[in-house]
Each structure stands twice: as C-alpha cells, then as structure tokens.
Amino acid sequence: MDKLAKDKFAEQYMENLQRITLKRFEDTSNKDRYDALCATIMGLINKDWRGTKAKARKERKAYYLSAEFLIGRSLGNNLINLGIYEEVKDLLSEIGIDFESIEDYEDDAALGNGGLGRLAACFMDSAASQNLSLVGYGVRYREGIFKQEIEKGFQVEHGDSWIKDGDGWSIRVDSDAKIVKFRDQQVKAVPYDMPVVGFENGVVNTLRLWQSEPFEEFDFAKFNNFEYDDAVAEKNRAEDITRVLYPNDMQKAGKLLRLKQQYFFCSASIQDMVETYKRDFPTDLKFEEFARYHVIQLNDTHPIIAIPELIRVLVDENGIFFEDAFKIASKVFAFTNHTVLQEALERWSEDLMQEVSPRCLEIIEQIDKKLVEELKERGFSEAQIAPYRIMANNTVHMANLAIYIGFSVNGVAEIHSQILKDDTFKEWYRISSEKFNNKTNGITPRRWLVYSNRELTNFITEKLGTDTWKNNLDQLKGLEKYLDDEKVLEELWDIKQTKKKQLAKYILENEGIKVDSKSIFDIQIKRIHEYKRQHLNILHIIYLYHQLKKNPDMDFTPTTFIFGGKAAPGYFRAKGMIKLANEVARVVNNDPDVNKKMKVIFVENYRVTYAEKLFPAADVSEQISTAGKEASGTGNMKFMLNGALTLGTLDGANVEIFAEAGEENNYRFGATVEELAEIADSYNPFEYYSKDENIKDVVDSLVSGEFKDNDTYYFLDIYNELIKPQNGERGDQYYLLKDFESYRQTQAKLNKEYRNKLEWSRKCLKNIANAGFFSSDRTIVNYADDIWKID
Ligand code: GPK
Numbered sequence: 001m002d003k004l005a006k007d008k009f010a011e012q013y014m015e016n017l018q019r020i021t022l023k024r025f026e027d028t029s030n031k032d033r034y035d036a037l038c039a040t041i042m043g044l045i046n047k048d049w050r051g052t053k054a055k056a057r058k059e060r061k062a063y064y065l066s067a068e069f070l071i072g073r074s075l076g077n078n079l080i081n082l083g084i085y086e087e088v089k090d091l092l093s094e095i096g097i098d099f100e101s102i103e104d105y106e107d108d109a110a111l112g113n114g115g116l117g118r119l120a121a122c123f124m125d126s127a128a129s130q131n132l133s134l135v136g137y138g139v140r141y142r143e144g145i146f147k148q149e150i151e152k153g154f155q156v157e158h159g160d161s162w163i164k165d166g167d168g169w170s171i172r173v174d175s176d177a178k179i180v181k182f183r184d185q186q187v188k189a190v191p192y193d194m195p196v197v198g199f200e201n202g203v204v205n206t207l208r209l210w211q212s213e214p215f216e217e218f219d220f221a222k223f224n225n226f227e228y229d230d231a232v233a234e235k236n237r238a239e240d241i242t243r244v245l246y247p248n249d250m251q252k253a254g255k256l257l258r259l260k261q262q263y264f265f266c267s268a269s270i271q272d273m274v275e276t277y278k279r280d281f282p283t284d285l286k287f288e289e290f291a292r293y294h295v296i297q298l299n300d301t302h303p304i305i306a307i308p309e310l311i312r313v314l315v316d317e318n319g320i321f322f323e324d325a326f327k328i329a330s331k332v333f334a335f336t337n338h339t340v341l342q343e344a345l346e347r348w349s350e351d352l353m354q355e356v357s358p359r360c361l362e363i364i365e366q367i368d369k370k371l372v373e374e375l376k377e378r379g380f381s382e383a384q385i386a387p388y389r390i391m392a393n394n395t396v397h398m399a400n401l402a403i404y405i406g407f408s409v410n411g412v413a414e415i416h417s418q419i420l421k422d423d424t425f426k427e428w429y430r431i432s433s434e435k436f437n438n439k440t441n442g443i444t445p446r447r448w449l450v451y452s453n454r455e456l457t458n459f460i461t462e463k464l465g466t467d468t469w470k471n472n473l474d475q476l477k478g479l480e481k482y483l484d485d486e487k488v489l490e491e492l493w494d495i496k497q498t499k500k501k502q503l504a505k506y507i508l509e510n511e512g513i514k515v516d517s518k519s520i521f522d523i524q525i526k527r528i529h530e531y532k533r534q535h536l537n538i539l540h541i542i543y544l545y546h547q548l549k550k551n552p553d554m555d556f557t558p559t560t561f562i563f564g565g566k567a568a569p570g571y572f573r574a575k576g577m578i579k580l581a582n583e584v585a586r587v588v589n590n591d592p593d594v595n596k597k598m599k600v601i602f603v604e605n606y607r608v609t610y611a612e613k614l615f616p617a618a619d620v621s622e623q624i625s626t627a628g629k630e631a632s633g634t635g636n637m638k639f640m641l642n643g644a645l646t647l648g649t650l651d652g653a654n655v656e657i658f659a660e661a662g663e664e665n666n667y668r669f670g671a672t673v674e675e676l677a678e679i680a681d682s683y684n685p686f687e688y689y690s691k692d693e694n695i696k697d698v699v700d701s702l703v704s705g706e707f708k709d710n711d712t713y714y715f716l717d718i719y720n721e722l723i724k725p726q727n728g729e730r731g732d733q734y735y736l737l738k739d740f741e742s743y744r745q746t747q748a749k750l751n752k753e754y755r756n757k758l759e760w761s762r763k764c765l766k767n768i769a770n771a772g773f774f775s776s777d778r779t780i781v782n783y784a785d786d787i788w789k790i791d
Contacts, residue, residue, distance in 0.1 A: 013040045034105040038168025049204035061133040062788040066120040066299035070112030072608025074169045080451045081197040107162040110144035113249035114527040125444040126776040128198035128205040137269035140209035143244040148605045153582030178268040187238040188213045189268035210268045214238035248568040250344040266306035291331035295788045298335045301346040301398040308360040334408035340424045346398045387427045403428045408787045412441045413632035413653040441632040442776030448638045452612035455495045473775035480769045489761040503617035519558035524622035528567040528574040531629040536736045539698045548594045558597045564606030576714030583707045616642045623648030626734040628673040637774035643764035660770040665763040669746035670739040685732035
C-alpha cells in the first residue's frame with residue numbers, strides 16, 4: 001500500500017468503527033474494532049470481487065460442491081493475500097490497537113470435520129490465487145464442528161454457534177434465494193457469499209453457502225388461534241436443515257436429516273447454475289451447450305445427489321428429454337473419492353431417498369435401468385452386473401452413480417488412486433479405465449506457511465532473494481544450495497526453537513502444562529481414528545515410560561509428545577483413545593521420576609486456529625496410519641513445509657513425501673500394503689503379544705489398573721480389540737502389534753539422531769526445499785488442466 005492507500009484505509013476504518021458503534025473511539029470494544037476491520041476489508045475488496053464476477057460471466061467455470069469447507073479464521077489470511085498484513089498491523093498499532101487481540105476475536109468458521117473439509121478450503125484459496133474460475137458451493141451450518149472440552153480426560157462436546165455474534169465475511173444475497181422442495185416440506189435456500197481473495201492478484205472468487213429458512217418467519221394465523229407451538233414449529237423445521245454439521249468423518253450418518261442437507265444444498269446450487277445460465281444466455285439458450293460452460297467437481301459422495309437433481313431440473317423444468325439430460329450430466333460431473341474405508345461410502349435406503357425427493361429416486365431408477373441394459377448388451381451376466389448396480393437391495397449406491405455418470409474419478413494420492421483401480425472400484429476400472437486419474441492433494445502455502453510461520457517465511461525470502469515462491473512453491477528447491485551451509489542450518493534450527501517457545505507459551509496458557517521447548521516436539525494432530533493409530537503412539541509412550549522408570553539414566557533425548565483431535569461423538573473406541581492419551585499424560589506428567597524427560601500433552605479443541613500454532617513448532621510429524629488406509633493426509637504436508645521430519649508408514653501422500661525429500665531424510669517404518677495383503681489371512685496378533693515382551697507389557701498395562709478409565713471399560717475395549725477376535729473378525733484390525741517393533745526401533749533411531757543438530761537441521765531444510773509439490777496451487781492447476789479444462 002502506498003501512503004495514499006494507507007491513509008484511505010485508516011480513514012475508512014475509523015469511519016466504519018464509528019458507523020457500526022456510534023461510540024467514541026475510547027469506548028469501542030475489541031469486538032467493535034474487529035467488526036470494523038472486517039467491514040473495511042470487505043469494502044476494500046468489493047471492486048475486485050465485482051470485477052472477478054463480471055469477467056467470469058459467460059465463461060466456462062468449475063464448481064466445487066462440498067458438504068464441508070473448513071475455513072478457520074479469515075482476517076489474517078485475507079490480509080496476507082491482499083499483501084497488506086504488516087501495513088494494517090502497523091497502522092492499527094499507530095492508533096493504539098493491538099492487532100493480535102482483535103484477531104483473537106474471530107471464531108473459526110469450522111464448517112467441516114477434518115481433511116476433506118480443509119482441502120476444500122485450500123482449493124478455494126489456490127484457485128483464486130491461480131486466477132481460476134472456481135465457485136464453491138456448500139452449506140452454511142449455524143453450528144460448526146462441536147467444541148471439544150476435556151473433562152477428567154474424557155471428551156465432552158459443546159455447541160459451536162460461530163455466527164451468534166455476526167459474520168463479517170459474508171454477504172447475504174436475498175435476491176438469489178431458491179426454493180428447495182422436499183417430499184413433505186418446502187424451504188427457502190438463502191445464499192451467503194464469502195469472498196475468496198487470491199494472493200496479491202486482484203482476484204476475488206466466491207464461496208456460496210446456503211442457509212435454510214422458512215418462507216414465513218412466523219405463522220400469524222396459528223399464533224392468533226392460540227397454537228403457539230405450531231406457529232414456530234414450521235419455522236424450526238425449516239431451520240433444522242442447516243442447523244448443524246454432522247460431526248462424523250469417514251462414517252455415513254444414514255440419517256434423514258443428513259440426506260436432506262445434501263439434497264438441500266445440491267438442489268439450490270444446481271438451480272443457481274441453471275438459472276444463471278438462462279440469465280446470461282437469454283436469446284441464444286441451448287441446453288446442449290450447458291456442459292461447455294459448467295463442470296462440477298463432487299467432493300466425495302455427499303453431493304452426488306446433484307446428479308439426479310440436474311437431470312430433474314433439465315427434464316421437469318426445462319422440457320429436455322431424459323436421454324439428452326443424461327448426456328449433459330455425463331459431461332458435467334467429476335467425482336473425487338477420499339477414502340477406501342467401506343463405512344464412508346454412502347448408500348441410502350430407498351425409503352429415505354423417497355422421503356427426501358421421490359422424483360430424484362425415480363430418476364436414479366431410470367439411470368440404474370439404463371446401466372443394466374448397457375451392461376447386458378455387452379454380454380454381462382446378472383452376477384457380473386451386481387457390483388455396478390446403482391440400486392440394489394432397496395439401497396442407492398452413491399459412488400456407483402457418480403462413477404457411471406461422471407467423466408472423471410480421482411483419488412487423492414498416487415497410492416490411493418492405485419488402490420481405487422485395483423480394489424475399491426476395480427469393476428469400474430475394468431470397463432471405464434479412461435475415467436480414472438490421480439490428483440495428489442496439496443495445501444495452501446499462504447495459510448500454512450506465510451501466515452502461520454512468519455519467521456520461516458522471512459528466512460526463505462531472504463535465502464531465495466525473492467518472495468515469488470509464495471505462489472510458485474517449486475522455487476523452494478533453491479534452498480538446496482544451503483544444505484551444507486552450517487550458518488544457515490543453525491539459523492533454521494533457531495527458527496524452529498522460536499516457534500517451539502511460542503507453542504510452549506500457548507500450551508501453558510491453554511492447557512496449564514509447562515513443557516520444555518528444548519525437548520523434541522513429536523506431534524500427532526488429526527481426527528481420532530483407529531486406522532490413524534493414535535493408540536500405537538500411546539502404547540509406545542507407555543513403553544518409553546516403563547523403560548525410563550526402570551532405568552532413569554537411560555540414554556534418551558527428552559521428548560514432548562503432543563496429541564490433538566476430535567472423536568466422532570458416537571465412536572466409542574475413538575473416545576477411549578482420547579481417554580487413554582489423557583490418562584497416560586496424567587500419569588507421566590505427574591511422575592517426578594520421568595517428567596523432566598518426557599511429557600504428554602493432549603491439546604483441547606484442536607482446530608484450524610490451533611493447528612496454525614502446532615505445525616510450525618513440530619520436530620517430528622506422526623503419520624502412522626495402517627498402510628493402505630489413509631487416502632492421502634494433508635497434515636503430513638503442513639508439517640513438511642514447516643520443517644518437521646516425517647515418522648510414517650508407506651501410506652497416502654507419505655509415499656510421495658519420502659520420494660520428494662528422500663527416505664533417508666525422514667523416518668519410515670512399518671509394513672507395506674503388499675506385506676499386509678500377504679498376511680491378511682494368517683495374521684495372529686496374539687502371537688506378537690505373547691512372543692514380544694515389550695508388546696505384552698504395554699498391552700497388559702491397559703488392564704492392569706496402572707491407567708484408570710473410571711470404569712468405562714474404554715481400556716478393556718482397546719485391549720480386547722488388540723488381541724482377541726471380535727465378532728467373527730480377528731483382533732488388531734489395524735496391525736498395531738505387527739508394526740510396533742518397527743515403530744519402536746524407528747523412534748529410537750530418531751531420538752538419537754536428533755542430537756546431531758546440524759544433521760537434523762539439514763534434513764529439515766531438505767524437506768522444506770522439496771515441499772513445493774505439495775502446494776495446492778499445483779493440485780488445483782492439475783484439476784483445471786486435466787479434468788476441468790479451464791484456464
Ligand atoms: C476422507 F472419506 C473421508 C472423509 O469423510 N473425511 C475426510 O476428511 C480425508 N477424509 C482422508 O481421510 C485423508 O486421507 C485425505 O487427505 C483428506 O480426506 C483429503 O482428501
């Protein structure tokens with residue numbers, strides 16, 4: 001900003017502050033000051049926003065349909081992308097406002113569960129930054145993911161009404177409201193548009209989130225008739241649809257309300273596209289050309305109902321023949337899969353589908369019929385057709401619908417996309433191999449480095465002699481010339497120390513525990529899940545604890561083990577894992593024999609804003625999922641970019657991280673997908689338990705009374721799962737005991753090697769220098785070039 005722009009910004013800010021509050025400056029609260037800053041920024045970007053919209057009119061655009069956008073805070077990120085972060089901070093400080101205290105006023109927009117939702121947010125940032133016309137469509141949940149409190153070591157869930165004090169980053173567009181018709185109910189879908197500011201390029205894209213509302217706020221006739229309850233019932237029923245985000249990731253909810261949410265936002269979005277198309281091409285309207293202007297990326301199975309909805313709108317409301325509508329749809333839709341876990345692949349019962357939209361169900365039946373005819377024509381038998389069926393046993397198989405109609409099916413990392421072809425969707429791959437492709441995930445370097453690690457950002461800019469790397473992340477490769485420069489390696493080490501001290505301070509303030517910032521920061525932050533194996537990490541901590549108890553002078557580099565993550569409220573075992581982490585933390589942290597050498601922290605309410613402090617401070621990135629189960633992971637990339645070394649299995653994007661940065665610069669352990677496939681039928685965890693003393697010791701400690709679960713049977717449940725067959729399945733579904741020894745040895749190796757500061761720092765630099773591939777700028781350009789065909 002030049003002097004003029006700065007003065008103008010300051011003037012606008014003061015004007016907004018006064019207009020919003022009617023108060024004297026001295027009397028304004030932090031909340032007032034935060035609100036005024038939002039308003040000023042919204043004013044500043046308004047022209048670019050309108051400009052971007054105008055330019056993209058009548059152009060081919062991509063639409064990202066996603067039930068989740070895990071945005072976090074917007075203030076800092078928007079200022080960074082506008083290129084005015086430092087200036088605004090200084091400017092505020094000149095008028096006596098501390099930026100950080102007003103920044104803390106912003107609630108996270110936590111409209112997602114984890115990786116899938118955060119990926120959508122990173123994609124929006126990258127598309128705008130790469131000047132790509134991408135419109136995001138989603139749900140404006142009034143309640144985001146629950147707030148997690150840890151009480152006595154247990155997770156307790158609380159509501160997250162993030163917009164109760166207003167929402168400075170949205171514009172309500174009443175004129176674009178739609179009517180969504182369910183079998184038994186009609187509601188208004190009101191769009192709230194959020195700006196997506198591109199990185200220093202004048203582009204502002206749009207994320208449009210739909211909120212459900214009644215047609216009439218209040219039924220006065222009923223009220224006058226003394227039917228008070230009925231008067232508000234209809235309003236509540238309408239608002240219920242977007243009331244709350246379902247807090248399970250990787251698990252189909254199977255609930256009517258959830259399907260209603262999906263149909264709600266998909267119907268509104270499809271109507272929006274069709275209406276806009278008709279408005280933009282009033283005279284020369286040709287629906288055959290709809291696919292020339294629209295490509296819709298379906299973020300997992302949740303928005304797949306958009307397919308029958310598009311066909312419905314074309315056929316029923318625009319007089320198109322079914323066959324033609326089908327053809328249009330098959331050029332418009334592309335599908336991304338995010339998991340191979342069967343429990344996440346949505347299948348809806350016909351009854352529920354009927355409850356939500358009988359017409360869509362009819363269309364799905366028609367599509368299934370067409371599929372069956374086609375396959376019969378190709379000589380497939382009934383039995384051969386079965387795995388392809390979109391409707392079978394009174395259920396609708398959403399993934400099959402998307403793969404049949406869609407022109408593209410992609411996984412989110414090389415290994416994952418291969419498993420889709422070999423296993424999950426192998427039948428489809430046999431007949432439609434051309435649809436299958438990979439798009440390895442990425443993360444936006446603006447939020448995950450420039451914003452959250454100012455120190456490392458400055459270091460990189462100084463070393464590269466330019467800051468053009470911020471949207472050309474491959475340039476980080478240039479850092480390799482410092483791999484043997486001891487001074488630079490020390491500088492990098494010191495930056496990590498700074499970030500660790502900052503985190504230690506934050507942890508003391510928020511968790512009330514003092515940690516040694518000189519210790520190794522070993523961090524596992526992600527949703528709590530058996531396949532992610534936080535309990536492998538915990539069992540190993542118990543092992544170390546017992547070793548240190550026996551031998552306090554053991555050769556061991558002090559380590560702080562940090563966990564963070566939420567469990568789905570109905571996921572018993574995951575909640576047990578949280579209790580176990582907290583209980584081990586309590587025992588270890590309070591044991592004076594060991595607590596100078598190790599500490600265990602479970603951070604409360606892990607979320608985007610906490611993540612921004614954790615990633616930059618990590619020495620070790622725990623990516624220890626069972627090989628083949630983690631589709632990609634994206635936290636692994638955030639750690640890498642911030643100079644942490646990966647302790648991980650050959651799973652998801654870890655494989656590509658090892659390939660880019662060199663396995664020798666990270667810590668790989670554990671069985672591979674192939675090795676696990678080989679032993680799948682013969683694996684006997686009990687053998688590992690009885691033959692390996694270390695394993696026996698830690699597994700037994702789950703039920704010995706050393707760690708207390710307050711009679712919830714959480715720990716017994718974990719114990720049983722590890723060594724006993726469970727309803728017909730063998731124990732240890734996720735091969736913890738199989739991988740334990742390999743994990744133990746690899747931990748021991750890194751624990752030793754950490755002491756060689758220069759060598760460690762060299763590995764960190766090597767990782768940072770090779771993190772360029774994991775920019776979501778690269779991912780989004782891959783989508784744009786290969787799938788969307790937009791420039
Ligand atoms: C996958 F299927 C799902 C889901 O429902 N939620 C979710 O967050 C994650 N994911 C994968 O588990 C990660 O491996 C992946 O990196 C992320 O989606 C983004 O693709």
